[in-house]
Amino acid sequence: MSSPEPIDKSDQVPSQLDQPRSGDKHQRILDAAVQVIAEHGFFNARVSEIASRAGVADGTVYLYFKNKDHILREAIDTAFRNFFDRAKQEIQTVSSARMQLELLARLHLETLAAHRNLAIVMQTEVRQSARFIAEFSHQHLVDYLNLVREVIRLGQEQGLFREDISDRLVAHCMFGALDEMVSSWVFTGRPFDPDKIASAVMNLIFSGIETSRENA
Amino acid sequence: MSSPEPIDKSDQVPSQLDQPRSGDKHQRILDAAVQVIAEHGFFNARVSEIASRAGVADGTVYLYFKNKDHILREAIDTAFRNFFDRAKQEIQTVSSARMQLELLARLHLETLAAHRNLAIVMQTEVRQSARFIAEFSHQHLVDYLNLVREVIRLGQEQGLFREDISDRLVAHCMFGALDEMVSSWVFTGRPFDPDKIASAVMNLIFSGIETSRENA
Amino acid sequence: MSSPEPIDKSDQVPSQLDQPRSGDKHQRILDAAVQVIAEHGFFNARVSEIASRAGVADGTVYLYFKNKDHILREAIDTAFRNFFDRAKQEIQTVSSARMQLELLARLHLETLAAHRNLAIVMQTEVRQSARFIAEFSHQHLVDYLNLVREVIRLGQEQGLFREDISDRLVAHCMFGALDEMVSSWVFTGRPFDPDKIASAVMNLIFSGIETSRENA
Amino acid sequence: MSSPEPIDKSDQVPSQLDQPRSGDKHQRILDAAVQVIAEHGFFNARVSEIASRAGVADGTVYLYFKNKDHILREAIDTAFRNFFDRAKQEIQTVSSARMQLELLARLHLETLAAHRNLAIVMQTEVRQSARFIAEFSHQHLVDYLNLVREVIRLGQEQGLFREDISDRLVAHCMFGALDEMVSSWVFTGRPFDPDKIASAVMNLIFSGIETSRENA
DNA sequence: AATGAATGAGTGTTCATTCAT
């Protein structure tokens, strides 16, 4: 059930296999940026610190990124795309909507658990400033939610899920619950078992907390 | 069921009745700050814009607040405390844990729905920068979650809620789901009926999405 | 020989007996100013601190003084005038130029020794900024030096002092030497016996340091 | 007897031959700072004016100096060290304590006479604010005075100087007298022949002003 | 006379970005 491939524990933005640009400086800057932003927050992250931690000169950063904003944009973009591509692939491996949702939940938590700095950036900076990063990162979220909603509608078609609850609502609740579990981990630092927590959350989503349907 | 007292639609930090400090400049600055921060984000909010929007001179801001940080701190503090005090009061009015949870959910969404700028600030700036605001605002969140957990344990004692799910997990899921509904509203601007959405979310939390218990 | 009247150890600008303006707030502000300026330097002295230490409101300071500069000006003026008036009186009591010089030296050191804060202000702020205070306080210095020069010329007429040294030079050297003794005391805080030091300095001025005239 | 090397009349902090840091911006800023501080005083000197007079951008100042304070610190440090190193060297060239003192006096006045702005800064800002610059520049003064005291003690051993006067007292008087001559020049702008004045001052220090020893 | 809340001009410093090398 757990991710079959070895997860690297480094806090790097998962590298793209597609464009191995210029000696990997591109990637080194991205990694350094996630690190520094996780530590200080975007506005308090200094480009010069990102550069020095990436082992390049300040000016070099601007050969690879238009400006500071775009570093963060690209870090988020890359991470999202990697996650999303993998998510779409993995859910093909199972047919039941229920198992697909469980798989998504586990992948969601595992991905962030494996990259704590990235998780920090996601939980803090992505929300930040409605008018800045959010606008564009919002699209990723919409894509993700749409994927979940499709699975939920599939479950409804399969007769597994109630028809009287909107797929949009369920998708938001599921995402919100998972997201909050990550936030809690990020802010408290308390040990975090992504698979177990994914199961627990999905158990709640599937069955609710009431002792019996009749009580409702 | 809906909030009995008139909700002012202005985007002010809910005023404190206790300390009507120095005329109302204090409150005017707080209101202006929430407005400006909601528009630009904390780091891009200019003190001079806050001042001018509050109708005071730049220097006057510093008669009421130690520095820019403390304006946001106090806005968040005040809002949280107001919400939390009211929440504790209101749940005393009903005895069933289920109704208490519904009440909390509704109050959560109503409060933020009534103050969109405040909601924006809460959804964006509060998460921001683990090292800055988050530290102190985190305590508010803990207080809120603890209140929810108490109600859940009450429900378990009342035999209403399953005993096999940790109250901590449920509290986080409930909070996360509600929080995500607010985020969604804040980022999309789509019309938002807090009472209806609170009901829908809690319906899911209570019963889950599966068609029958047996499927689980 | 030493000052017969009791010296108050308080660090006040010696009070003027002439114009007992408005309940003594004027004097209280002057005293507070000397205190605060001695502690922080003129530029780092805050008007509000002067006011509060004088026990008056900030605005009240401006009822008595045109602005911050003028507080210092007047403090220096008053101190200088008091010293100078007394100096002119006292030297009338002796006829020998030598004794008159000794008396001036002793009065110089005693006056500042009795008012350490005033001494600090004199040694630091008066020198400060050629274009600000110095211009006007320079006149006081000229008056003082002229008095000394008169005495020296008297001594030359009396046949006590060499004719081949300019009175101007001697006056500057004497003032410079005394001034440096005060500076040394002010900066090191080492115990300071004004009468003994005045004698020692004047002994040097009178006789030089060579073992015999022939060596010269 | 006069300074053998050409004295540049520019009001620059005497350049260090050791570390020609980064082009010459470092030195240009130092020179500009001495100029501007001499004109306006330290507190009224604007960093932006120093920068523009040095022909660099405001920010560039902070590449070479930690902050405004440190510009002045370094200017004073450099000037003092240059003077002091040269002083120690030059007095080795003569053996008599009397000639050594004369040499020190001449060097003292020549050095400042050659750099009027530096002299202004030394006479005004160095004294200033016991708590700021003074603390550290005081050490330079102590070093200088100790050098003088050693020479005086040498003179006493050589039988040239009276044993009944403390070397400390003489050193302070000599320094005070020279210092006052510089102050007088700086504040009045009257023409200034350093060698002649050094001689005159030392003549007084050596022989005193009395017509004969017997009068004492 | 006295107050002290309010003002707003003024500036040291930072840091994203550029560009000559």
Place this chain on the structure above:
DNA sequence: AATGAATGAACACTCATTCAT
């Protein structure tokens, strides 16, 4: 491509001074 010295716009904050009370 890479550098890193240089830039200069931008801004939080202070505090001398005013003035309505």
